[in-house]
Amino acid sequence: MNNVYIYEHTLASKRYQKTLERLETRLTDLGLSGKIYRLAPMTRVEEIVRDEIRKKSKTIVAVGSDLLISRVASLMAQSDIPLAIIPIGENSICATSLGIDSENACRILAARRIVTLDLGKTNTGSIFLSQISVTASNPVILIDKEITARTEGSTNIQVVNVLPDEFGYRGPVASPEDGRLNAYILKTQSGFLKKDISQSSFVCQCLEFVSGPYKAILDGGLETAGIKEITVLPKALSVIVGKERKF
């Protein structure tokens, strides 16, 4: 059983060449080297991940941005194999939330501190590790099939499994180990200088858009449509995390 590394297609750019050389040297030094898949823009990561799960690889390591990390995490849901993350490129919300930064990612992988985390799931089958964002007009939201929340005008609804501290929403800090999601309903002042004028916060297992469906943005900026319901998948993913994580 070996580690398997999946490189995001954007890492083929010359600007990442030295970073990847340093990474591979460090992994070899730590005795962590393994098979590398270098994705091309049209390569389907689904088949790679499913194949490696079937072969019972030791660890599947997503190397790149949140877009790849979230995609791999969603494909690994309910599998026994741990996901590891090496963030390269744009700031990774997923990695930061889990206490991982690019400097220490190899050391964290070597330490193999494995936790089992919840994931979020939509009615369309999309899965997210960190958050999903929906912007809706006059939304009516059913929380845990019990409580109805209404707002007027354009409203942003953030459903969070785990986020770094700097997002600073009011209310409880989201924990990906509590079997619940945090829903933040944000009403923003219109105009050039947009600022939050009201924020509501709920901890729930299920959130249904009675007035939906809506478009949504998942981890890493992936857009998806037809979102009507968001639920939690408790303890769905084993992940190697850093000790700097905030949950």
Next chain:
Amino acid sequence: MFNKNGIAGAGREGIETIIGSSVKIEGNFVCQGGIVIEGEVKGTISTAGFLEVGEKAIVIADVTAKEGKIAGEVRGNIRVEGYLELSASAKIIGDIEVMSLSIARGAIIKGKCHVNVGDLKTAKNSKPEVSNDNE
């Protein structure tokens, strides 16, 4: 008195739910943590933590909480196991059952007020020590 969980502002420990000023809620709230209400709520509210009702909030619900601070309007019966603070802007239309109470000048209460009733779990079967109708 309020413990550290009852201090207003962002990042409070113990808060489970915040209902912002732009949100209208209907339903039965049951939670273990604190609830801050700045918008409108209809239904029932039950928390093992503290309840804070903001100045512009409107609550049409029977309320049960461990501790409370009310600055807005509550239409319903209020039962608080510990300390309840009514600010000057508070308007209560309903009965209050509480262990310890402070009422700021200007607060309005239309209903019965039972203070220091001992064990609130058996309070329904016992006579209140203090009864105050202020209509």
